[in-house]
Structures are given as structure tokens and as C-alpha cells.
Amino acid sequence: MLAVEQTTDLTIVAKLFEEFGAHTFVVQKTVDGIPTLWIQAELLHPILTFLKPHYPMLYDLFGIDERLREHREDQPESDFTVVYHLLSLAQNLDIRIKLAAQTSADAEYAVPTITPLWANANWYEREAWDMFGISFTDHPNLYRILLPPTWVGHALRKDHPARATEMEPFSLNETKQAEEQEALRFRPEEWGMQTSKDGTEYMFLNLGPNHPSVHGVFRIALQLDGEVVVDAVPDIGYHHRGAEKMGERQSWPSYMPYTDRIDYLGGVMNNLPYCLSVEKLAGIEVPEKAKVIRIMLAELFRISSHLVFYGTFVQDIGQMSPVFYMFADRERLFGIIEAITGGRMHPAWFRIGGVAADLPNGWEKLVRDFIDSMPARLDHYDKMAMQNSILKNRTIGIGKYSAEEAIEWGVTGPNLRATGVDWDLRKQRPYAGYDQFEFDVPIAHNGDCYDRAVVRIEEIRQSLRIVRQCLDNMPEGPYKSEHKLTSPPPKENTMHDIETLIHHFLHTSWGPAIPAGEACVPIEATKGLNSYHLISDGGTTSYRTRIRTPSFPHLQQIPLISRGLMIPDLIAIIASIDFVMADVDR
Amino acid sequence: MSDFWIIVFAISVMLGAVGGAAVATWFERRLLGLWQDRYGPNRIGPFGIGQVAADMIKLLTKHDWVPPFADKWVFIFAPTAIVVAMLLGFAVVPFGPGLQIIDLNIGLLFFLGMTSLAVYSVLLGGLASNNKYALLGGLRSAAQMVSYEVFMGLSLMGVVMLSGSFSMVDIVESQRDGWYCFSQFLGLFVFVIAAIAESHRLPFDLPEAEHELTAGFHTEYSGMKFAMFMLGEYLGLILISCMITTLFFGGWLAPFSLTFIPAIVWFSLKTFLVICFFILLRCAIPRPRYDQLMSLGWKIMLPITLINLVITGAVALWIAGA
Numbered sequence: 001m002l003a004v005e006q007t008t009d010l011t012i013v014a015k016l017f018e019e020f021g022a023h024t025f026v027v028q029k030t031v032d033g034i035p036t037l038w039i040q041a042e043l044l045h046p047i048l049t050f051l052k053p054h055y056p057m058l059y060d061l062f063g064i065d066e067r068l069r070e071h072r073e074d075q076p077e078s079d080f081t082v083v084y085h086l087l088s089l090a091q092n093l094d095i096r097i098k099l100a101a102q103t104s105a106d107a108e109y110a111v112p113t114i115t116p117l118w119a120n121a122n123w124y125e126r127e128a129w130d131m132f133g134i135s136f137t138d139h140p141n142l143y144r145i146l147l148p149p150t151w152v153g154h155a156l157r158k159d160h161p162a163r164a165t166e167m168e169p170f171s172l173n174e175t176k177q178a179e180e181q182e183a184l185r186f187r188p189e190e191w192g193m194q195t196s197k198d199g200t201e202y203m204f205l206n207l208g209p210n211h212p213s214v215h216g217v218f219r220i221a222l223q224l225d226g227e228v229v230v231d232a233v234p235d236i237g238y239h240h241r242g243a244e245k246m247g248e249r250q251s252w253p254s255y256m257p258y259t260d261r262i263d264y265l266g267g268v269m270n271n272l273p274y275c276l277s278v279e280k281l282a283g284i285e286v287p288e289k290a291k292v293i294r295i296m297l298a299e300l301f302r303i304s305s306h307l308v309f310y311g312t313f314v315q316d317i318g319q320m321s322p323v324f325y326m327f328a329d330r331e332r333l334f335g336i337i338e339a340i341t342g343g344r345m346h347p348a349w350f351r352i353g354g355v356a357a358d359l360p361n362g363w364e365k366l367v368r369d370f371i372d373s374m375p376a377r378l379d380h381y382d383k384m385a386m387q388n389s390i391l392k393n394r395t396i397g398i399g400k401y402s403a404e405e406a407i408e409w410g411v412t413g414p415n416l417r418a419t420g421v422d423w424d425l426r427k428q429r430p431y432a433g434y435d436q437f438e439f440d441v442p443i444a445h446n447g448d449c450y451d452r453a454v455v456r457i458e459e460i461r462q463s464l465r466i467v468r469q470c471l472d473n474m475p476e477g478p479y480k481s482e483h484k485l486t487s488p489p490p491k492e493n494t495m496h497d498i499e500t501l502i503h504h505f506l507h508t509s510w511g512p513a514i515p516a517g518e519a520c521v522p523i524e525a526t527k528g529l530n531s532y533h534l535i536s537d538g539g540t541t542s543y544r545t546r547i548r549t550p551s552f553p554h555l556q557q558i559p560l561i562s563r564g565l566m567i568p569d570l571i572a573i574i575a576s577i578d579f580v581m582a583d584v585d586r
Numbered sequence: 587m588s589d590f591w592i593i594v595f596a597i598s599v600m601l602g603a604v605g606g607a608a609v610a611t612w613f614e615r616r617l618l619g620l621w622q623d624r625y626g627p628n629r630i631g632p633f634g635i636g637q638v639a640a641d642m643i644k645l646l647t648k649h650d651w652v653p654p655f656a657d658k659w660v661f662i663f664a665p666t667a668i669v670v671a672m673l674l675g676f677a678v679v680p681f682g683p684g685l686q687i688i689d690l691n692i693g694l695l696f697f698l699g700m701t702s703l704a705v706y707s708v709l710l711g712g713l714a715s716n717n718k719y720a721l722l723g724g725l726r727s728a729a730q731m732v733s734y735e736v737f738m739g740l741s742l743m744g745v746v747m748l749s750g751s752f753s754m755v756d757i758v759e760s761q762r763d764g765w766y767c768f769s770q771f772l773g774l775f776v777f778v779i780a781a782i783a784e785s786h787r788l789p790f791d792l793p794e795a796e797h798e799l800t801a802g803f804h805t806e807y808s809g810m811k812f813a814m815f816m817l818g819e820y821l822g823l824i825l826i827s828c829m830i831t832t833l834f835f836g837g838w839l840a841p842f843s844l845t846f847i848p849a850i851v852w853f854s855l856k857t858f859l860v861i862c863f864f865i866l867l868r869c870a871i872p873r874p875r876y877d878q879l880m881s882l883g884w885k886i887m888l889p890i891t892l893i894n895l896v897i898t899g900a901v902a903l904w905i906a907g908a
Contacts (some may be wrong), residue, residue, distance in 0.1 A: 205718050213797040227722060227876070316797045318873025320788060324622040390789065390872045567722070568798050568875045 012054060012095060013037065019050060026076050028098065031281050031517040034085075036096040038076050044099055044112055048084065052117060055086035055095055057407045059522075060548040061114075061124035063101075063132035064535065065158045071516035071537050076100060080109045080134050083533075085520070085548075089407065089423045107135035115139060120410040123556045131156035131244075141191065146237040146585055149183040155245060162242075162249050186221040191233050193223055202230060209238045213316050213571045216581030220558065220570075227566045232559040239581035247534075247545025251511025252278055253352055253487035255542070259532075260346035262547060263583040265305040266526045267337065269298045271350035276431060276521035277534045278352050281514050282485040289477045290354035291433035296367075296470035297340070297349065299463040303374075304333050305526035306456045306463075309578040313453055314385045316575035317394050322385050329377060336366045352512070353486025358479045367471050371464045378460060386453065395449035399561045399573035402447060409560070410553035413528025414455040415577060419447035425524035432523070437466050449576035456578065485512040511540040520546075527551055527578055547586050551579035596677070596687050603676050607820035612638045614865050621869050648809030653715070656806060660714035665804075665811045668707035668818030672825055675700035679828045680754045682838045682849035693754040694746065697829060698739050701784055704822060705731045708786065708793055711815070712803035723802025726876050727793035730783055733883035737891040738780035744773040744898040745833050758837035767834040772894040774834045776887050781830070783879070785822040787864065789871040790879060797873075827860035828853075835860075 013035050016025065026038035039047055064081040066072065078100030086095050101109035113136040114121045125136040126145040133154035136142055144151060153160050161167050172180075188195055188204060195202060208219035217238035223230040243262060247255055259270040272294060279286065286294075311326035334344040340363055341347035341356070349356045385391060401411075403419040416423060424441040426434040442458030444451035482490055489507040493500040516538035522531035528550025537543040554577050562570045612627060612635060619626025630636030652658050678693035680686040690696050705727060712724020746752060748769065749760035767774050783790040794802040804815050831837060835856050838849035874882065 203718060205722075211800060226725075314872070318789060318795070318797060319871065320618070321622045321869050324624055328623055384870075385872075388872060390874050390878075393878055394872065394875060566875060566877070568795070568873075571798050 012051075012093070016047065016050070020047060026074070028075050028518075030096070031519040032277075032521060034094045034096050034520070036098060036518070038098045038100070041099060041102055041111055044097075044114070045117070047097065048086075048114055048117055051086060051095065051097075054091070055088045055093070057087040057089065058084065058114075058118040058120055058124070058410055059087035059094070059529070060085040060531075060533070060546070061121055061128065062533070062546045062548075063128040063134050063156070064544050064546075065132060065156060068158045069535075069537050069543055080132055082111050082128060082134060083546075084114070085533075089421065092428050101134045104135070104137060107137075109133060110135040110137050112137050113139040118410075119408055120553050120556055123552065130154065133157065143190075144237075146240040148180065148237070150180055155242060160245075162245050186233070186235075188223065191231075193231055197225075200225075207567075207570075209235075213574060215312065215574065215579060218555070218574075218579075218581050218584070220574075222567070222570070224567075229562050229565055229567065229570055232562055232570070234555050234558050236555060236581070236584050239585040241582075241586070243586040244545050244547055247542045247547075249541060251540050252514055252542065253511055255545070256350065257346065257348035260348045261582060262549060262586055263305070263525060263527060263530070263551070263580055264345060265301075265308050265580055266583075267297075267301040267304065267343075267345060268294075268341070268347055268349050269301045269305075269523075269525050270530070271348065272298055272432065273521060273523045273525070273530050274532045274534075275350050275352055276523065277519050277532045278514060280519040280521055281517050281534060281536050282352070282483070282512070283515075284353045284481050284483040284486060286354055286432075286481055287478045288433070288475045290479050290481070292436075292470050292474055293355050293359060293479060294350060294432060295434065295437070296467055296474075297337070297347075297355075299466045299470070300333060300337060300367075302463045302526050303460050303467075304330050304337075305578075306460045307333070309456055310381065310385075310453070310460075313575040313578075314391065316571050317391050319385060319388070319391065322381060325377070325381065329374070332370060336363075336370055339363065339366055351480060351487055353483055354478070354480030359474070364471060367467060371467050371471070374464055375461065378457065382457070386450075386457065392450065394568070395453070395572055395576065397446070398449045398565065398569045399576060400446060400448045401557070401561050405557075405560070406447065409557040411528070411557060412550050412553075413524065413526075414459060415452055415528065415550075415554060417441065417443045418451040418455045420445040425522060425529060429522075431521060437469050439463075439465050449572045452576040452578070485514065487512060513538060513540050514542075520548075522548070525550060527580075527583060528554070549583045549586065551577075551581075551583040554579055555584055592687065595685075599676055599679075599681075599687060600673055603673060603821055603824060604817065606824050607817050608638045608642065609635070610820045610824060610861065611641065611816065613861075614868075617862065617865050618869055621866070642813070645813035646810055650809050650811070653717075653806050655716045657714040657716065660710050661806075662811065664707050664711035664714055665807065665814035665818065666707075667710065668704045669814050669821065671700045671703040671707070672818055672821035675825045676821075676828075678754050679825070680758055680832060680837055681853050685838075685850060686755065689753060689755050692752045694742060694752045694757070694833075697825075698742075701738075701822070701825070702731075702735055704818065705735075705784075707815070707818060708803050711807065712793070715803070715806040717806050719799045719801070719805045720803050723793040723795070723799050723805070726795075727786070727803060729876065729880060730786075730790070730792060733880050734780045734783040737776055737883070737888050738784060740888075740891045740895060741773045741776035741780060742833060744770045744894050747895075747898050747902045754832055754837075758832060758839060761836040761839060765834060765836040765839075770834060770894070770898070772890055773898075774830070776891050776894070777833075778830065779887060781826040782864070782867065783883075785819060785826055787819070787823065788868040789873045791873065792876045792879060795873065823861060823864060824857070827857045827864065830860050831856040 024043055028036040030036045061084050066078045066081055080101040082099045084097040099111055101111050104110035113125055123145060125139055126142060128134050129142050130144040130146050131154055147155060186204060203224040205222045205224055207222055208214040209217040219235040221233045243258055246258055256271055259274045262270045307326045307330045311323035315323040338344050339360060341349040403421045406416050406419050420443055422441055422443050427441055439462045442455050444454045480486055489504045491504060494504045514536040516536050518535045520531050520533040522529045530550055531548045533546035534542050535544040562573050616626040627637035628634040630640055652661055675697050677687045678690055678696050708727040709724050712720045745766050749757045786793055804812060807815060838853040840852050
């Protein structure tokens with residue numbers, strides 16, 4: 001789409017050529033227009049060090065198993081590739097660096113670690129190791145991160161089975177259960193922790209994976225001195241369902257319901273980045289009405305997600321009642337979602353090229369009643385919760401980080417805007433038609449728990465504004481594109497000519513074949529930047545589906561902001577970050 | 587009353603208190619439901635009152651389990667301590683003129699002593715469980731006790747000065763000219779706060795703190811023993827409410843000379859309203875961090891109590907002199 005072309009900037013490429021010599025790079029063409037450069041392993045550190053001042057955020061880092069890929073004409077030889085996706089907020093630009101893993105002394109596939117350059121590379125590299133078996137030389141703790149420590153093989157390799165039926169039937173006897181449990185035992189020395197200091201022992205507390213306040217199955221091992229958190233080690237992966245692997249099996253349109261379950265509070269908001277990336281690859285233009293419907297639904301889900309945040313945040317501070325009011329509002333909202341899409345939490349309602357159906361008769365009244373009632377209720381909640389002095393004492397100044405730290409750790413979305421950075425992708429790169437809407441980007445300045453809540457609550461109001469504009473200006477016209485790669489394919493002419501009939505049959509049974517290429521279109525999701533880096537090899541399924549979710553880097557940063565605070569503060573921090581584990585583990 | 591009737595009365599108070607505590611669990615859930623735009627338990631019996639019986643059957647028939655890693659005898663003893671201490675506390679409550687198990691001349695001190703004993707239950711439960719969350723809960727409870735015991739007692743001394751007695755009956759009788767909730771409003775304020783801390787209810791339920799310590803000191807408890815902790819908590823709630831009524835709201839005395847309504851009804855009504863107030867507090871206020879609770883206790887509550895004492899003492903002397 002238009003939006004991403006604007007971000008294409010070749011001056012940095014020219015600078016790189018000048019600094020390191022043009023012959024050291026191989027430029028790869030991508031559909032999304034983000035400059036993509038292949039480099040040599042020995043130049044990784046110099047080049048990334050050169051780029052860091054221009055592109056301070058490591059947006060994503062992931063692996064690709066290239067061994068079965070057919071369409072890679074303009075790319076160098078590689079079995080396993082590591083992709084570094086960098087982002088500059090100030091210039092609003094992206095750059096992608098690709099590196100082929102090489103055989104090293106002690107690993108079949110290895111690349112140098114970049115953890116000294118970007119702190120948040122740590123988890124990303126562990127993930128690439130876990131999923132592809134790419135070793136990162138000199139990584140401080142290269143353990144598995146998403147799969148259990150006892151797992152055999154690397155799940156996203158093309159030769160690893162994708163379905164349970166391709167593997168031995170699973171059984172769990174007592175010996176195995178004991179082994180699995182032992183493997184999960186937290187060993188402080190593995191993380192360079194001391195078990196005692198000055199003769200007093202530290203207490204190591206396993207908070208989670210089942211704990212009322214960790215919002216899902218999230219485990220965090222705490223090193224405690226009394227109730228003071230000395231250090232913390234988050235442990236994720238308990239919610240891992242292999243969404244990326246499933247992307248390689250499902251046809252392009254049939255992957256849609258899986259995206260719903262990534263950020264399970266975001267509903268159709270998850271469909272959007274997937275649709276945008278596929279549409280980018282296929283070159284589909286979405287009609288105006290579909291754009292507005294998509295934005296309306298996405299914003300309704302933003303409200304829904306933020307309401308859950310609001311309620312649970314206040315509840316985790318110990319206030320019992322507000323969560324019931326917010327969930328009642330969310331229930332009303334789900335009533336509207338249900339009337340429009342037929343689903344509630346996971347409607348899977350967007351389609352490649354548009355949405356599944358037109359809006360039902362009478363939708364205006366439902367939406368209008370809801371958005372008319374909300375502002376007064378939000379004011380009421382504000383008095384009840386946010387103005388409460390105990391809540392303020394519990395959250396102001398707690399879990400603080402600066403804008404620089406946020407960028408260094410890959411923090412995006414409301415958590416970034418709470419530090420005073422006025423950067424909302426809907427304004428910066430108005431994807432999917434956001435340029436047609438008037439709204440403000442709420443920011444706060446202290447970057448503490450309270451401010452993270454303030455930003456989100458104000459975002460609810462702004463989303464209400466956007467929904468009202470959708471309501472007042474809903475265009476006429478088709479709700480889905482006529483393009484031949486849309487799904488489901490247009491049916492009107494199937495009974496009139498054989499060509500369309502065949503196309504329709506193939507597209508509904510096998511799914512459309514999307515032209516080969518790579519594309520990644522980020523969106524401002526409920527919790528931050530979310531994108532699907534899709535690689536098509538010209539087939540009816542994706543060759544590689546990389547899901548970049550905002551919550552993953554947010555969790556990684558928890559130890560940094562919780563050291564020296566107490567357990568209740570840690571709970572406040574966890575609540576204020578607003579994550580769901582499905583969004584972290586995928 | 588003859589010895590026989592005292593025993594009958596004592597047994598009925600005990601049964602009444604335990605029954606009241608059981609009904610209070612249901613009542614609290616219904617009231618919270620009302621304030622939180624939902625129903626609460628409403629399925630069994632009229633207004634869901636049968637929930638009380640259902641809960642009891644469930645809790646009492648559950649497997650009576652002691653974790654293998656726990657300190658067995660202390661683990662079993664802990665929940666009984668709170669129930670016994672709280673029930674003993676009811677001995678000095680004057681439900682009406684002459685309606686009292688025993689009129690101790692140190693009734694108030696006896697009450698304070700019994701509520702302090704209840705803290706051991708939480709401490710021992712937390713320690714004996716041999717569970718990290720329970721230990722943290724026990725630690726918090728100890729810290730909370732140290733800071734709140736101090737001014738809980740002191741906050742009542744104003745009442746003692748004005749009435750000139752530790753006897754509950756004398757305190758009620760001395761309020762014929764005016765309830766102490768007016769002259770001792772600072773004392774009342776401090777006592778209410780200390781009482782919430784003492785009974786470990788939200789917002790001061792730090793030893794339990796579901797969102798932080800899963801269930802704090804009673805993480806390892808289930809079935810009957812868990813029920814004892816709950817019973818103790820609700821007995822505590824009722825006892826404290828009875829005490830607030832007795833000490834600050836004139837006990838059984840009728841307001842506006844409405845003496846045609848029996849004294850026991852007045853007493854129950856006042857106690858009921860105080861209980862509702864405690865439930866409303868639970869519904870409305872978030873939980874402070876425990877160091878904040880400590881500093882609130884030492885830096886604000888203790889000075890307020892002392893100021894109250896000094897002023898009350900001065901006024902009492904001045905009245906006596908005049």
C-alpha cells in the first residue's frame with residue numbers, strides 16, 4: 001500500500017555502500033519496499049553498530065529455513081537465514097539486514113550474537129535457536145525459550161513434523177512427568193545469580209505459571225530479599241501453540257482464524273496485519289467501505305482490549321469492584337460484535353480483500369447506543385479508580401523506564417507513548433485508511449504504571465471518536481475487492497463461464513496461489529506494533545509466517561524495571577504492561 | 587441469671603455467632619453483587635440463602651488433608667486458634683441490659699486480648715504450611731500486628747477515660763448523654779482502621795492478598811481447616827462490629843428515645859449497619875502496599891491516637907474539675 005512506500009529510503013543504503021563498499025551487500029527486492037540487504041557474518045557487528053544511531057530499535061529478529069524455497073533468485077546461498085528488522089521512530093523508516101548462518105567450530109549453523117548491541121536481541125536469538133537450531137556465538141544464555149527444555153529437534157525447521165499425527169503418540173508416565181518437572185526447576189546459578197549474600201540466603205519464589213495475577217500462563221522466577229525483588233527471570237512458552245508453524249500448512253485464507261488467537265483480546269485486530277501483508281503480496285486494493293468497516297471493528301476491539309486492561313489493572317492493585325463494570329461494558333460490546341460478525345472474541349471476520357459480509361441492518365443503532373453511553377461511564381471509572389489516592393500511591397513512580405530504554409528494548413504501543421514519545425503508527429503510516437480519520441494520540445510523560453494506564457484510558461476515548469466517524473461516514477459500495485485472489489473468490493459469474501467456475505473451485509478448495517515475495521505490514525495493535533512477515537514461494541500456503549507481537553519484548557523488559565521493588569509493585573508492573581500470553585508465545 | 591441460664595445463654599450466643607458468621611458469608615456476597623452490578627449466589631433457596639448450607643456441606647465433607655511437608659500439629663492447631671479466640675471475645679459483648687455472658691470489670695482489655703490472640707492463628711498457619719507464599723503472608727501479618735496492635739488499644743482509651751471504666755456495661759450506660767462516636771470521632775476513625783487491619787479484610791488483607799500471594803497464609807489449607815479460617819474471619823467481622831456498636835454507638839441504647847423497640851433489636855440493627863459498612867469498604871478501596879500500610883500506621887495513625895488521648899484527657903480533667 002501507499003503507506004509503506006513512503007518509508008522506503010535509499011539514502012541509508014547509499015551511505016552503507018559508501019562506508020563498507022557496495023560489493024559487500026546483496027540487495028534483495030521485497031514487495032513491501034523495505035530495503036533488504038544481505039551481508040557477511042564478519043561485517044554484522046560493524047554494520048549494525050553503524051546502523052544503530054540511525055535505527056535505534058531492534059523491531060524483530062527471526063530465522064528462515066530456506067532449504068526448500070524455490071523462488072530466491074536475487075538472494076545469496078543460504079540454508080538458514082537470520083533477519084534483523086530495524087526501525088527508526090524519528091525518521092519513520094525500516095531496514096532489514098539478512099545474514100546466512102555459517103558452519104562454525106561447534107555448531108552446524110551459527111551467527112554472531114548481537115546482544116551486546118541490543119539488549120532485547122537476547123530473547124529473539126533464543127527463539128531463533130529454539131525454533132531453527134541456529135546457534136548464536138557468545139550468547140549469554142542460549143537456552144530454549146518457547147519449547148520445553150526437553151524438546152527434541154527444532155520446530156520450525158522444514159523437516160520437523162507439523163502435526164501430532166506425524167509423530168509418536170504422546171504419553172506421559174510418571175518417570176517422564178518427573179523428568180519434565182525436574183527440567184523446569186529454576187536453577188539460580190544458570191542465570192548468574194547468587195543464592196546468598198553476607199550470610200543471608202535469598203528466597204527464590206516461583207511466581208506462576210499458575211498465579212492469579214500473571215494474566216495467563218507466565219512464570220517469573222524471583223530472587224527475593226524479604227519481599228524485595230533482587231532479580232527476576234521471566235520464563236515464557238507455556239502458551240506456545242506453534243502459530244507460525246501452522247501458517248506453513250494452512251492455505252492463505254484459512255489461516256485467518258489462527259491470527260484471531262494471537263492476541264486473544266484483540267479479535268479482528270489480529271486479522272488486519274495478516275490481511276494487509278497478504279494483500280500487499282497479491283497486490284489487492286481494498287474498497288473504501290471495507291476499509292472503514294475494518295477500522296470500525298478494529299477500534300471496537302481496541303476498546304474491548306483496553307477495558308479488560310483497565311479492569312484487571314485496577315483489580316491487581318486490590319480494588320475489587322471496577323473489573324465488573326468494565327467487563328459488563330465489554331459484554332455489551334461483544335453483543336455488537338456478535339450482531340455484526342456472528343462471533344464474539346474470535347470472529348475471524350476479515351477476508352483477503354475485504355471483510356466476510358456487509359454490515360447487518362440496524363447496526364448503526366447498536367454502535368451509536370454504545371458509544372453514546374461510554375464517555376459518562378469512563379468519567380465514572382476515572383473517579384472510582386484512577387483518582388483513588390491508594391491506587392495512585394501504588395502506581396505512580398513504580399516500574400518506570402525512559403523513552404531511550406523503551407526504544408532500546410523494543411517497547412511499542414501505549415507502553416512507549418507513556419514515556420512521552422508521540423509515535424502512533426496510525427498517524428505515522430496511516431495504513432488501511434487511517435488517514436481519513438481525526439483523532440489524537442494520547443501520551444504521558446513518566447513512563448510508570450500509572451501513566452501506562454492513563455494512556456490506554458485516553459485511547460479508549462479516541463477510539464470512540466474514530467468509531468463515531470465510521471458511523472457517520474460509512475461509505476456505500478462493495479465490502480470486498482473484485483480481485484481474483486481475494487477469498488472467498490467472487491461467485492457471481494461462476495454459473496456463466498467455465499473459466500470463473502474453475503477459478504472459484506480451485507480457490508475455495510486449495511486456496512489462491514499468492515505470487516512469490518516477502519512483505520511485512522505492521523499495524524498499531526491494541527498492545528503495540530504487530531506484523532506478519534509473510535514469505536510466499538508462489539504456492540497456496542505461506543512459506544514462512546513470522547508473527548512479530550508487541551508483548552514479547554515487553555515481557556523481556558520486566559526484570560529491568562522491577563529490580564529493587566516489592567512483590568506488590570511487580571504485580572502492578574505486570575498488570576500495567578498489558579500483555580496476554582498468547583501474544584507472547586504465539 | 588442463674589448458672590444454668592448463663593450456660594444456655596452462652597451456648598446460644600456461640601451458636602448465634604457461628605450461624606451469623608455463616609450467613610454473613612452469603613450476605614456479603616449478595617451485597618457485593620448488588621454493588622457490582624451482578625447477582626451473587628441466588629440459586630439455592632430463597633435469595634440463595636441455601637448457599638450457606640451448600641458451602642458448609644462442601645467444606646466439611648472435603649478430604650481433610652495435611653500437606654506432607656507441613657508441620658502437622660501446628661498446621662492443625664492454627665485455624666482453631668482464631669475461632670476459639672474470636673468466640674471467647676463474644677463473652678463480654680452486652681447485647682442488651684443484662685444480656686451478657688459475663689460483665690468483666692476489664693471487659694475491654696479482655697476483648698483486646700482475644701483479638702490479639704487471633705493473630706497467632708495467621709502467623710502459625712503461615713509458618714507451619716512450609717510454603718513460600720504462606721511464609722510471606724505470615725511475615726506480613728506479623729508486621730501488621732506489630733504496628734496495628736499499638737494504637738488499636740490506645741484508640742479506645744479515650745472511651746475509657748470518658749466513661750471511667752473498662753466494663754462494657756458501664757461504657758454503654760455512660761453513653762446515655764451522647765454516643766462516643768461524636769466526642770471520640772478520632773478514636774472511632776482510628777479504631778475502624780485498626781479493626782480492618784486486625785480482621786485482615788480488604789483493603790488491609792495483606793497476609794492473604796490474592797493478587798500477590800495467591801492466598802497468603804492459608805494457601806495450603808483446604809476443607810474443614812480452611813472453613814475454620816473463614817469462620818474466624820467472619821466471626822472477627824461480627825465481633826468487631828459489635829464492639830464498634832458498643833463502644834461508639836451506644837450499644838443497645840435507643841436513639842431519639844425510641845424505647846418501644848427492644849434493646850436487642852437496636853443492638854442488632856446497629857451492628858448490622860456497621861457490618862454493611864465494612865463490606866462497602868471492601869468493595870470500594872484498593873489495597874495499599876504493606877510498607878505503605880506500616881508507615882500509615884506509625885506516621886499518621888499513632889500520632890492521631892496520641893493527640894486524641896491528650897485532648898480527651900485534658901477535657902475529662904477539666905470536666906471533673908468543673
